[in-house]
Amino acid sequence: MPYLYQAPGLQGHPVPGDAHSTHSSNQSFEQLRQECLWKGVLFEDPDFLANSSSLFFSERPQIPFVWKRPGIKIVENPEFILGGATRTDICQGGLGDCWLLAAIASLTLNEKALARVIPQDQGFGPGYARIFHFQFWQHSEWLDVVIDDRLPTFRDRLIFLHSADNEFWSTLLEKAYAKLNGSYEALKGGSAIEAMEDFTGGVTETFTTKEAPVNFYEILEKALKRGSLVGCSIDTRTAAESEARTPFGLIKGHAYSVTGIDQVNFCGQKVELRRVRNPWGQVEWNGPWSALHLWLTPFLLFMGHTVQSNLILKDESKSFSLTFISSEWRAVDPAEQQCLCHTTLDDGEFWMAFRDFKAHLDKVEICNLNLSQQELLNRDSPRFIRITPGAEEEVDSTKLHNHQMVLGHKCTAVPLEMPNTFWTNPQIKLSLTEKDDGQEGCTFRVALMQKDRRKLKRFGASMLTIGYANYQCPGKEEHLNKDLFKYHASQARSKTFINLREVSDRFKLPPGEYTLIPSTFEPHQEADFCLRIFSEKKAITQDLDGDVDIDLPEIPKPTAPGQETEEEKQFRALFERVAREDMEVTAEELEYVLNAVLQKKKDIKFKKLSLVSCKNIISLMDTSGNGKLEFDEFKVFWGRLRAWTSLFLQCDADRSGTMSSYELRTVLRAAGFQLNNHLLQLIVLRYANEELQLGFDDFLNCLVQLENASRVFQALSTKNKLFIHLNINEFIILTMNI
Incomplete structure (x- = not known):
């Protein structure tokens, strides 16, 4: 039986309250309205003030704007919707948002979608408290945006979107959308398809x-x-x-x-x-x-202009409209x-x-509002379903794949040019197991969307150039390494890398295992993304970056003095020279000995290890809790140091004393840490410099902190390896130690 899909919120009539409230008070629209009615006050939105900050962020108004409410010097008898919301209610004002108005006009042609965006529980009639709300789809969820009805005017006339009549639904909708994106200015310039998606989730x-x-x-x-x-x-x-x-x-x-x-x-x-x-x-x-329209004054008609059979004459008080059919x-x-x-x-x-x-x-x-409409676009694919995150999920799940591509893990999408960075992007395994009906291949659609770029305009952000590529994978459920991209071409990719909010394409591939990799075109760019995947037949996806696994070596048991090897005896002699009479090493003593030993190594270049690093080392290795390292603790650490130094040198090929943050995934896995993208990004933000490089001291601190946190977690998760339970005292002790 074919799998059917409908976009969330469009099945039948919208369900009130199923959108997430966005107001700073955490109150719903109805709660805010009832509070105003009970207090006998008019609603004023503190989240979108009636001042210039809600209008512009990069320019000063050319005219003096005055914020007024409908019914107060704008019109005498305002109507929210008069005779139904139609495309002819929309007239563009002095804002360059024709793309938004085109989307609104298209929205009026679909009653269900319109009723979702413009809830019917509001108006200028009974219960009017000068508060309105509208609902928009944003990156997998519906948001309820509350506004007041104060509108920017000049000489008692609306400045932006307006209706030819006394209707205000379109004007207030534009204000709600401006609030969603931070300001009216943020709406300047765009593509109608952007607002269409925000109105439907299509x-x-x-x-x-x-x-x-x-x-x-x-x-x-x-x-x-x-x-x-x-x-x-x-x-x-x-x-x-x-x-x-x-x-x-x-x-x-x-x-x-x-x-x-x-x-x-x-x-x-x-x-x-x-x-x-x-x-x-x-x-x-x-x-x-x-139909060509000409506006003529009565004087021109008086001078002998006649109206022929192919003209229609209309009186508009002071002028006449001639329409040439x-x-x-x-x-x-x-x-x-x-x-x-x-x-x-x-x-x-x-x-x-x-x-x-x-x-x-x-x-x-x-913009297709439900995936059964993909039939319109592909005659060979009668129905589409949304792919779910795993094989056991229902096929009509509304879950989406959301990935954050953050500093240090966004790179060019041209693997032949930058294979060392491309492979670090998020990777999603796609299992195509069922062929299309009567076809040899499997049809699916990929849509990669940039999040909140319009809202971030005021901070200088712009649309990034984005795209994605799809590779046949060897079947292993792990993040593909860079070697695969050096020798294998993509099986499918976005038609182009472009600076649009969303890149969307449809593909048909043979059944098999694939890995989808979204990315920016330029390296080191920071943005949030929403990735959606749809398929005609049931398919399975797996986030190859979502699992965290720790595989640390067992801490060796102390060797009895009489059973020590010759190497261990020499190491004990070294420790005795450092520790002296008390046979314990402090952080200061550890700092001295590590810098002395490492500086003699010709194959590693580094700046002096800090005292903080040595305190972190003691925090990791100090099992007795006295703040010092005893011989057996020092010996275990020394083994760790040798292994970590070897890993660092493998990535510091030019012997510059630094390693690229793009190598972290491989290095950490070799050290026993399989981390997801989010954790890797946090590590980069904390330990890498502006050039996304890590020095040896930063690298050492990173591994020490990771192992310390991992061992504490393992010690506290004896009953359930996925969770630990802490009281406030235990939590503070834990965080202070890490």
Whole structure:
């Protein structure tokens, strides 16, 4: 039986309260509203203040903004939603967020998705406390964003997104989205597909119209019928082309919504049409199947301009709108025009022939709200399911793979150029065991998303160039080492490494074991990522970086003095010279002897070991608890030191006295520590320098601390090897010792 999948939150009607509250008070929307009603006060959001910090972060306002509430000098009788939320309610203001408005327009075409984003338990009627809330999908979970209704205005008019009527749902939605991303300015510039995902949690696909598949018309037709969100745009080659108008009235670099698709009878033939909407609410296509609008003053009409049969005349008080109906529409039966919802209004929405659509628009973006809609995009794959983290999970699990690629473990994605760093990225084992129905291969989709980059704009962050590669693995359930990438090519990879929020591609590979590796293009870049994997048939994934395992050597038992070997006798003599009469070594004495011995070694270059390092060593080896090393403790440590020094020298090939942090995984595993990516990243942040290098002293401290923590844990986890239980006294003692 095929496996079905629906995006979380879109099955049937939304469930109130299933989104995570984001307000700083930890109160839900309803709790905050009831508190305001009980106190008789108007809600004011302390998390998104009505001041310039919520507007801009890199510029000063050019005009004096005044924050006002609906019904107070904006309009007399505000409405939240009047006659249903539709795409014609949306008019762009003075903010460059056409991409967001295009996504909102597409959202209005799907009632279930719209009801999820805009909860229906609010308005300007009974229970109105000037508080509203909206819900957005963010990296595997739904968030509930609460706002007040104070809006930026100038001369009593809204500055940003607004409606032609007294509706405020779209204006307040824009404010909630601005709060989610830190400010209104953070919404400048973007791709409609980004907001579409935030409105639905769907999975996206991008088409280039010039390279679209043969069945592109059917793809778009079924996508719109199933409720997918669809946008389109014209690429720009230079910054000067942004918002430049083409001879046919289209705007370059501007985000449009695809709101309809149909066929019309024209001169005895069927013509394929696309309906497109400009979020500006005006400025339309003036080519075939268009309606050209001209605004004339009464004086021009008085001077003899006549209205012909192909013109429609409308009075707008002080001017007149002349709409020139294209010859194509005049040849279409009026009933069919009405069926296609063709209007002559200058509302930014227009029809285009499919051939013109492909010729004049460059990119089409589709956001599928549930994976059964992948059928629209791949005729050979009727259904998709989401891969679960393990074989025993249910196939409709909503769990996602989330990976953090942090400083020291993000590197170029071109393994032939940087094999020494690429292999340190997160690795996810993908087991493709079931072929597609009637096919030889297994179809799956990978979507890699950068997290919170728009929110971090105020701190100078920008979109990183990201991608991923998929390699056939030898079947071992362990992190692949760099040697494999030197001699093996990837089996599949993202089409390009690009600075978009998400890179998403579909692949078909033979059944087998694969390892998926996401990465940035440039080395040493810091960001959080959300990785989602979907497949047509059931598949199994395993995070190769998620397990932690410690395999330390047994501490040898003391050797009786009469049974010591000649080497042990010589070592005892050395210890007696260092320890003197009390036969115990202090931290200061250990510092002296270690520096004296190590500086005589010609094969290792290092700066002087610190007293702190020696105190850490004693903390690890001191079994008696007197703060000093006795002979047997010193002997065990000396064996450790020789082994650790050998590991360090293997990574310090140029004898510079440092090793690359990228070698840590291999070195630590050789020392008995199998750590996940998160722990490795913490170690890098703590012990590596700005060049991501570790000196011998840092390396020694790292191993001492790791072994100390591991041995304490092993001693305390006698009943259950995965957990320990500590009271506050034990916890403080433990942390102070480590």
